[in-house]
Amino acid sequence: MANDTGNRIGGISAMSNLILNTAFVILSLLCFLPVLLVIIVSFTDGQSILTQGYSFFPNKWSFIAYESIFKDFQTILSGYRVSLTITILGTALSVLLMALYAYPISRADYPFRNAFTFFLFFTMLFNGGMVSRYLIYTQVLDIKDSYMALILPMLIVPFNVIIMRTFFQTTIHPAVIESARIDGAGELRIFLRIVLPLSLPVLATMALFSTIGYWNDWFNALLYISSENKYPLQYLMMRVLNDVQYLRNNVELAAQNPTMMKNLPNESLQMAMAVIGMGPILIAYPFFQKYFVKGLTVGAVKG
Numbered sequence: 392m393a394n395d396t397g398n399r400i401g402g403i404s405a406m407s408n409l410i411l412n413t414a415f416v417i418l419s420l421l422c423f424l425p426v427l428l429v430i431i432v433s434f435t436d437g438q439s440i441l442t443q444g445y446s447f448f449p450n451k452w453s454f455i456a457y458e459s460i461f462k463d464f465q466t467i468l469s470g471y472r473v474s475l476t477i478t479i480l481g482t483a484l485s486v487l488l489m490a491l492y493a494y495p496i497s498r499a500d501y502p503f504r505n506a507f508t509f510f511l512f513f514t515m516l517f518n519g520g521m522v523s524r525y526l527i528y529t530q531v532l533d534i535k536d537s538y539m540a541l542i543l544p545m546l547i548v549p550f551n552v553i554i555m556r557t558f559f560q561t562t563i564h565p566a567v568i569e570s571a572r573i574d575g576a577g578e579l580r581i582f583l584r585i586v587l588p589l590s591l592p593v594l595a596t597m598a599l600f601s602t603i604g605y606w607n608d609w610f611n612a613l614l615y616i617s618s619e620n621k622y623p624l625q626y627l628m629m630r631v632l633n634d635v636q637y638l639r640n641n642v643e644l645a646a647q648n649p650t651m652m653k654n655l656p657n658e659s660l661q662m663a664m665a666v667i668g669m670g671p672i673l674i675a676y677p678f679f680q681k682y683f684v685k686g687l688t689v690g691a692v693k694g
Contacts, residue, residue, distance in 0.1 A: 426669075433457070433662035440658045456663035460631060467667075470624035473538075475671070477623060478605040481542040485601040486594055488547055493555035494582060499565070508556075515549035525614060540615035541623065545604050551597050558593040559586065599679040606672055628664040635660055 403411070432445050436453035443450055461467055495501045496508050518524075524544070529535040534543065563586055571581045587594065609625035616622060622630075635657060 429662045429665050433659055433666050435659055437657060437659055453659065456659040459635070459660060460628070460663055460667065466619070466627060467624070469620055470622055470627040473541075473621060474606060474624040477538060477541045477608075478602055478671075480538075481545065481605040482598050482601040484542065485546050485548075485605075486598050489552050489555055489597060490587065490590070490594065492547065493552045494559055494586060497556045497559035497563070498568075511549050511552055515553075521614075528615060535615050536617045536621065537615075538621065541608070541611050542605075544611050545601070545608065548600070548604075551600060555590075555593050555597060558590060562593075563589060595679045599676070602675055603672060607668075625668060628668060632661065632664065 428445060428447060431447055431449065432440065433456055434452050434454065435446070435449040436451035437455070439446075439450045439453075492507070492511070496504050496511070498504065528540060528543070532539075532543075534540045567585060567589075568581055571585055576584070607625060609623065609629050612621075612623050612626040616626070
């Protein structure tokens with residue numbers, strides 16, 4: 392049976408099949424083992440890391456990193472709530488707005504296509520800088536210390552809009568739109584009932600990009616958020632890490648509390664924060680995976 396497969400047009404031999412499977416197993420291990428090492432190091436005692444380094448088989452296990460993070464459980468829970476809310480709302484709005492921008496400029500019969508495309512490229516290459524953006528958000532839009540300050544800055548990413556525009560151009564044939572128009576459908580109905588269902592791969596790909604962007608963002612919280620109950624998870628974890636670094640660098644405090652400084656986590660704390668931060672992304676990724684390759688490869692061909 393294996394020989395029949397090897398001789399068939401388009402088939403591969405048993406040896407080639409073995410080599411390919413081995414290569415994919417190695418690639419899978421190269422992706423999986425670093426994640427496993429991060430998880431193990433997060434449960435490793437600090438002294439074991441100093442003496443043994445990172446290891447899959449540490450001499451001593453410890454939960455002190457997670458105890459340090461979850462010492463104030465309500466704050467971490469609040470951070471999770473804020474991050475999930477921002478990620479879900481931001482991703483939904485971002486994908487919708489980028490699709491609404493990309494679809495008209497993908498249509499050859501749209502009269503302002505060149506002007507809006509130029510505006511898109513211009514904002515991708517040049518921007519007003521951090522100071523002007525801060526002044527606009529805080530004094531013109533007055534959204535400082537609100538959730539909109541975390542959502543608005545990443546709503547539309549020009550490069551992602553270009554990918555969506557290319558996908559619409561190469562996938563949605565003008566005859567399909569013309570046929571729907573002859574049947575009496577308006578532009579909004581064509582967009583919602585025909586274009587969006589045919590564009591699930593690129594929509595899922597952009598949703599994944601937006602989800603990762605919103606989930607990992609902490610810089611906007613540093614700039615615009617002052618209420619602790621509105622801090623996202625990533626910003627809270629960065630504060631925990633900075634506090635530990637401050638304690639370790641404070642010579643006077645270290646001399647007064649040698650036992651506390653000895654038990655203070657450092658490397659394991661960073662790994663524990665990585666584990667906590669990547670959890671929801673690992674859960675979300677499989678839902679987008681089947682659309683990811685098609686949406687990215689078709690939309691990434693610029694034309």
